Amino acid sequence: MEIRIGIANSPREISFESDQSASQIEQLVSAALESESKFLTLKDDKGTTYIVPTASLSFVEVGSEESRRVGFVA
Numbered sequence: 001m002e003i004r005i006g007i008a009n010s011p012r013e014i015s016f017e018s019d020q021s022a023s024q025i026e027q028l029v030s031a032a033l034e035s036e037s038k039f040l041t042l043k044d045d046k047g048t049t050y051i052v053p054t055a056s057l058s059f060v061e062v063g064s065e066e067s068r069r070v071g072f073v074a
Helices: 022-034
Strands: 002-007 013-017 039-043 049-053 057-062
Touching (some): 013 049, 022 039, 022 057
Antiparallel strands (some): 002 013, 002 057, 039 049
């Protein structure tokens, strides 16, 4: 699952792959925003932890769970 996080007032975004499902990511982001938590914490598939201040979130884009196809379409 590819995840992209936009940060306010920053031209760059955070992009990484995660083993979590789209619904799990959505629940974590929603819970962090609704509880007025100061940080959103996510982990990638390599074990790296990303801690992002919720006040700085511009967007969180969660890719599809469908794997990409490789090859030519006939």
